[in-house]
Amino acid sequence: MRLMLALALSGLALSMPIAALAKTDLAAAVAAPKRPADARALDESRKPAETLAFLGLKPGMQAADIMTGSGYWAEIMADAVGPKGKVTGFEPSQFYASEEEKPKWAALVARRPEVDWVRYPFEAFAAAADSFDFTIINLSYHDLYWQSDKFGIPRTDPDAFVKTLYAATKPGGIVGIIDHAGPAGDTRAVVDKLHRIDPAVVKADxxxxxxxxxxxSPLLANPADDHSKLVFDPAIRGKTDRFLYRFRKPK
Known part of the structure; x- marks a missing residue:
């Protein structure tokens, strides 16, 4: 009976499309019990399983989460790539720098020792050539056009960042960009005022x-957002119109 059941289950697995199996793995990663409650609270708006399925994350990949912040994506990806894969979470050294914030970073690192956590100067991202099959940058690419005396972030060169990322991406590798859609205009001025970015600027970069x-993909779009409000405005926070792009480095 057990043998028949095992054969039936294996047959079912073989009959399932690879995409369906990938979605199953991603759903399991999102449902992992070690994920903190504050991360789970973001799932409805971020649609992590659907987003990563669209972008093409698969078990065994070498993956990166740049400007990881709370580690939201890095934690999910760590379970999704499995023991044969690896996730690197990059976070600018200007963040989690205060005595109040340092324990939060330490807790993340302790909770996920299987992730390589890398601190780097915001303005000087670096990674070895051909390191990653997959990279995600969530709601942070626009910050490359931002500068802040408060956080010690100087004017940064987005072209230099993307050039470094291109070199760090393996041939055929994927980069997924999610960001708050913004109006056309002076990019640095728009980012400084709204923390949004014109999707055309990201494409061009x-x-x-x-x-x-x-x-x-329109997965994270919100037509009700007119792109005029600061993303931290309570009226729109967590509900901004977001674009989702999948870029690939040619083989």
Whole structure:
């Protein structure tokens, strides 16, 4: 009976499309019990399983989460890539720098020792060539056009960042960008005022570096957002219109 059940289950697995199996793995990663409650609270708006399925994350990949923040994506990805994969979470050294914030970073690192946690100067991202099959940058790419005396962030060169990321991406590798859609205009002024970015600017930056825009998805779009409010405005926070791009480095 057990043998028949095992054969039936294996047959079912073989009959399932690879995409369906990948979605199952991603759903399990999102449901992992070690994820903190404050991260789970973001799932409804971020749609992590659907987003990572669209972007193409798979078990065994070498993956990166740049400007990881709370580690939201890095934690999910660590379970999704499994023991044969690896996740690196990059966080600028200007953040989690205060005595109040340091314990939060330490707690994240302690909770997820299987992730490589890397601190780097915001303005000087670095990674070895051909390191990653997959990279995600969530709601942070626009910050490359931002500068802040408060946080010690100088004017940064987005082209230099994307050039470094291109070199760090393996041939055929993926970069997923999620960000708050913003109006056209002076990019640095828009970012400084609204913490949003014109999607056309992101496309141009990545195409200029050699990436190909393989696909885009309306999964995180919100037509009710008119792009005029600061993303931290309570009226729109957590509900902004977001673009989702999948870039690929040609083989």
């Amino acid at each position: 990545f195409l200029r570096a050699g990436f190909v825009l393989e696909a885009q």
